Amino acid sequence: MTAQSPFIEIHSVSRVFNGGNGVHDLSIDIPRGSFVVLLGPSGCGKSTTLRLIAGLETADQGLIRIDGKDVTNTPPSKRGLSMVFQSYALFPHLSVAENIIFGLKVRKTDKEEIKTRLAEALSVTGLEGCEDRKPSELSGGQRQRVALARAIVAGHPLCLMDEPLSNLDAKLRHAVRKDIRDLQQRLGITVVYVTHDQTEAMSMADIVILMKDGRIEQAGDPAELYLQPATAFAAGFVGSPPMALLPATALPNDVLPSGFPPKDLTFGIRPEDLNLSTDPASEAWGISATVTGSEFLGAETFVYVAIAGTDGATARLPGRVHISPGTEVSLSWVRAAAHWFDRETGLRHAQATTDIAAQETSQTTEFQTSPSTVSTL
Numbered sequence: 001m002t003a004q005s006p007f008i009e010i011h012s013v014s015r016v017f018n019g020g021n022g023v024h025d026l027s028i029d030i031p032r033g034s035f036v037v038l039l040g041p042s043g044c045g046k047s048t049t050l051r052l053i054a055g056l057e058t059a060d061q062g063l064i065r066i067d068g069k070d071v072t073n074t075p076p077s078k079r080g081l082s083m084v085f086q087s088y089a090l091f092p093h094l095s096v097a098e099n100i101i102f103g104l105k106v107r108k109t110d111k112e113e114i115k116t117r118l119a120e121a122l123s124v125t126g127l128e129g130c131e132d133r134k135p136s137e138l139s140g141g142q143r144q145r146v147a148l149a150r151a152i153v154a155g156h157p158l159c160l161m162d163e164p165l166s167n168l169d170a171k172l173r174h175a176v177r178k179d180i181r182d183l184q185q186r187l188g189i190t191v192v193y194v195t196h197d198q199t200e201a202m203s204m205a206d207i208v209i210l211m212k213d214g215r216i217e218q219a220g221d222p223a224e225l226y227l228q229p230a231t232a233f234a235a236g237f238v239g240s241p242p243m244a245l246l247p248a249t250a251l252p253n254d255v256l257p258s259g260f261p262p263k264d265l266t267f268g269i270r271p272e273d274l275n276l277s278t279d280p281a282s283e284a285w286g287i288s289a290t291v292t293g294s295e296f297l298g299a300e301t302f303v304y305v306a307i308a309g310t311d312g313a314t315a316r317l318p319g320r321v322h323i324s325p326g327t328e329v330s331l332s333w334v335r336a337a338a339h340w341f342d343r344e345t346g347l348r349h350a351q352a353t354t355d356i357a358a359q360e361t362s363q364t365t366e367f368q369t370s371p372s373t374v375s376t377l
């Protein structure tokens, strides 16, 4: 195996349950030492994919290799990996230290070796001083660290994590997710991590594998998913607040890419790419909308607008914006910021996206800097 060869190879793997759900024809290579997140809505097949890598599910067809070795039919204990679950799975009657070294004892690891590895795991997870406590005497975050320490102590190069933070409150989740990422980098291990939380995925992953209906919708680094969503589904799933996706038929002709029938296109625009103006004189370019509400979040304000014939959109404006519901506004954007998708297949319409960027006019720039653009404090 060379350093460049993938650490995990999944080739045309399917696991279909009665009723037809499961995962279908998955193919993906996972590089050694990377942090890979399986992301997607409930039921899209994330856990099944993780369980297939773990060996807790057996593929109906296809091939799985870990570190160059065909493990398609290898039992979990022989795959050289550890797992961390949402439920921590700690033994309540054992101390923190006993929980951490449980697997090593079962495998009859040398006593001195156990001591060294335990000290190391306690240190990297910041659990020194807690070793004699019982799980019930720990916070949720500390319990999750015990589960992490148990995974680390095993010394496996691969760690699989299934929604490990979902039992923690928002603040703790943020702290522990940074811990996990730091640990993974320090130890140089490969992590495959399941979540349905796109913020978690975007902030932790080297590679995000976005799934839908048992298939891979898009795989790439977080910036790629955000900036170049391959499908309308990916565009709407990644990003908060989500990208507005509007039928092109609801838009005036001058904002459309020329040469493509509007009925074939879906238009997408991120909240931060929308400019908003209350001056009718500057409506030479853009679309009309009505403000339905706004939310001030400190550093920015989300302004929600209704657009006839669509589900509406959100504009993300810096600072504090005062604007009342019912206000008529005009929305514009830099043409290159627009995303276009095939209405039928949902696939990114590369040609329309490129063409419209080339149609960029100075008018848009003027509009953006117009003094009538909603004032911010």
Ligand SMILES: Nc1ncnc2c1ncn2[C@@H]1O[C@H](COP(=O)(O)OP(=O)(O)OP(=O)(O)O)[C@@H](O)[C@H]1O
Pocket: 017, 018, 021, 022, 023, 040, 041, 042, 043, 044, 045, 046, 047, 048, 049, 196
């Ligand atoms: N043992 C099983 N028997 C029958 N159907 C199953 C089984 N395990 C999973 N499924 C189905 O396969 C599909 C994928 O399930 P999976 O648990 O992988 O999804 P998921 O993306 O992890 O969802 P969640 O985020 O809700 O955990 C779902 O429709 C689920 O109902």
